Amino acid sequence: MTKPLEGIKIIDFTHVQAGPACTQLLAWYGADVIKVERPGAGDVTRSQLRDIPGADALYFTMLNSNKRSLTLDTKTAEGKEVLERLIKESDVLVENFGPGALDRMGFSWDRIKELNPGMIVASVKGFSDGHHYQDLKVYENVAQCAGGAASTTGFWDGPPTVSAAALGDSNTGMHLAIGILTALMARTKTGKGQKVAVSMQDSVLNLCRVKLRDQQRLDRVGYLEEYPQYPHGKFTDVVPRGGNAGGGGQPGWVLKCKGWETDPNAYIYFTIQGHAWAPICKALGREEWIDDPAYNTAEARQDKIFDIFAIIEDWLKDKTKFEAVDILRKYDIPCAPVLSMKEIANDPSLRASGTVVEVDHKVRGKYLTVGSPIKFSDMTVEVTGSPLLGEHTDEVLAQLGYSKDQIAAMHQAKVV
Numbered sequence: 028m029t030k031p032l033e034g035i036k037i038i039d040f041t042h043v044q045a046g047p048a049c050t051q052l053l054a055w056y057g058a059d060v061i062k063v064e065r066p067g068a069g070d071v072t073r074s075q076l077r078d079i080p081g082a083d084a085l086y087f088t089m090l091n092s093n094k095r096s097l098t099l100d101t102k103t104a105e106g107k108e109v110l111e112r113l114i115k116e117s118d119v120l121v122e123n124f125g126p127g128a129l130d131r132m133g134f135s136w137d138r139i140k141e142l143n144p145g146m147i148v149a150s151v152k153g154f155s156d157g158h159h160y161q162d163l164k165v166y167e168n169v170a171q172c173a174g175g176a177a178s179t180t181g182f183w184d185g186p187p188t189v190s191a192a193a194l195g196d197s198n199t200g201m202h203l204a205i206g207i208l209t210a211l212m213a214r215t216k217t218g219k220g221q222k223v224a225v226s227m228q229d230s231v232l233n234l235c236r237v238k239l240r241d242q243q244r245l246d247r248v249g250y251l252e253e254y255p256q257y258p259h260g261k262f263t264d265v266v267p268r269g270g271n272a273g274g275g276g277q278p279g280w281v282l283k284c285k286g287w288e289t290d291p292n293a294y295i296y297f298t299i300q301g302h303a304w305a306p307i308c309k310a311l312g313r314e315e316w317i318d319d320p321a322y323n324t325a326e327a328r329q330d331k332i333f334d335i336f337a338i339i340e341d342w343l344k345d346k347t348k349f350e351a352v353d354i355l356r357k358y359d360i361p362c363a364p365v366l367s368m369k370e371i372a373n374d375p376s377l378r379a380s381g382t383v384v385e386v387d388h389k390v391r392g393k394y395l396t397v398g399s400p401i402k403f404s405d406m407t408v409e410v411t412g413s414p415l416l417g418e419h420t421d422e423v424l425a426q427l428g429y430s431k432d433q434i435a436a437m438h439q440a441k442v443v
C-alpha cells in the first residue's frame with residue numbers, strides 16, 4: 028500500500044530536537060519532508076557531540092531519518108524567492124526557531140497565508156503566545172523546570188531533578204505532530220490551513236497533570252497518602268518529590284537485586300497492586316500475610332510499606348533482575364528489570380519489533396536508532412538514513428522548476 032501521508036509535502040524548518048522529532052515521525056509515515064538548512068552549516072546537531080570526525084553526529088542522524096535536505100539561505104532575496112515557491116507547493120511548514128525569527132525572515136503567518144491559504148504553519152516555542160516568558164529561548168531542561176517536572180522529580184532531600192526522557196523536546200514534537208494531523212483533517216473539511224502552536228512548557232505540564240492533581244489534593248487535605256512522606260514524614264504546601272514512588276493506588280519502588288553493589292542497574296521496579304497481594308505473598312513465601320489484617324489492605328500496609336519493600340529486597344538478594352522478573356511474572360505482578368541502554372540496544376524483542384533499528388548512512392555506515400514506537404497493522408515503517416547536508420538541493424530546486432543554469436548560479440552565489 029502507499030504510505031498514509033504520501034502526497035503531503037512538509038517544509039521542515041526545524042533544528043535541534045523538538046521540531047526534528049515531529050517531522051521525522053511524519054516522514055516515517057510517508058510525508059515528503061524537506062529539511063531546509065543554512066548553506067555550509069546546517070542543523071547545529073550535525074556537528075554537536077560528534078563521535079566520527081567529518082560525519083554527521085548521531086544527534087542529527089537519529090532525529091532526521093527519511094527526510095530530504097535542501098540548503099537555502101532564506102535571508103537573501105533569491106533564497107526568499109525559492110522559499111515562496113516551496114510554500115505555494117507545500118501543505119505544512121514546521122519551525123522551531125527562537126521567538127519572532129520567522130517574522131524577521133519576512134514570512135509572517137499573514138504573508139504565508141497570502142502565498143498559500145491551505146498552508147498549515149506549525150511552531151514549537153518555549154512558552155505559549157502571550158505568556159510573560161514568550162520572548163525566552165528554551166532548551167529541554169529549561170522546559171522541564173518551567174513545566175513542573177523538575178520540582179516533582181528526584182528525592183525529597185535532594186534538589187529539583189530533570190528527567191533523562193526528552194519531555195521538553197521530543198514530547199513537544201509529538202504534541203505538534205498530533206496538532207498537524209488534526210489541522211490536516213480540518214483542512215479536508217474547510218479547505219483552509221491554520222496556525223498550530225505548541226509550547227514546551229505546556230507539553231511538559233500535560234505529562235505532569237497528575238502532579239497538578241496532587242497539588243489540589245494537598246491543598247484540601249494536607250497530605251498525599253501514596254508518597255513516601257506519608258505517614259511518618261512532613262508535607263509542606265507544595266507537591267513534594269516522591270523518589271521512585273509508584274503513585275496512585277499501586278505503591279512501587281526500585282528494589283536491589285543480586286549484584287547491585289557493582290552493577291548500577293541491578294534493580295527491578297516492583298509494584299504492589301492491591302488485588303495482587305495474595306500472589307505477592309505466595310511469590311515471597313509469606314502466605315501468612317494474605318489474610319492478616321495488619322497487611323491485607325492497601326491502607327494497612329501504608330505505614331509499613333518500606334518494611335515490606337525491605338523484605339522483598341531480602342528475597343531478591345540471590346536473584347538477578349532477570350531471574351526475579353521471570354519468577355514474579357508467573358504471579359502476574361507488574362514489574363520489570365531496570366534496563367541499561369546497552370541492554371536495550373541489544374534486546375532481541377526490540378530489534379524484532381522494529382523499535383530499535385539499524386540503518387545505513389552514506390558516511391558513517393551502520394548505526395542504531397529508535398524506530399516508530401507506533402505500530403500499524405497495514406504498514407511496516409521503514410527507517411532510512413538521514414540526508415547529508417544539501418543532498419537533495421538540486422533535486423528539490425529542479426522540482427520547483429529551476430533550470431540547471433539557475434541552480435548553478437545559486438550555488439555560485441552561495442544561496443544554496
Ligand code: CAO
Nearest residue numbers: 043044045064065100101102123124125128131153164165
Ligand atoms: N537561512 C538563513 N537564516 C536562517 C536559516 C536559513 N536557512 N535558518 C535559520 N536562520 C536564522 C533565523 O532566521 C534566525 O535568525 P535571526 O535570529 O537573526 O532572526 C537564526 O537563524 C536562528 O535563530 P534561533 O533563535 O532559532 O537559534 P538559536 O541557536 O539562537 O536558538 C533555540 C536555538 C533552540 C534556543 C531557539 O531556536 C528556540 O528557542 N527555539 C524554540 C524552542 C525550541 O524548539 N527549543 C528546543 C530545541 S531542542 O532542544
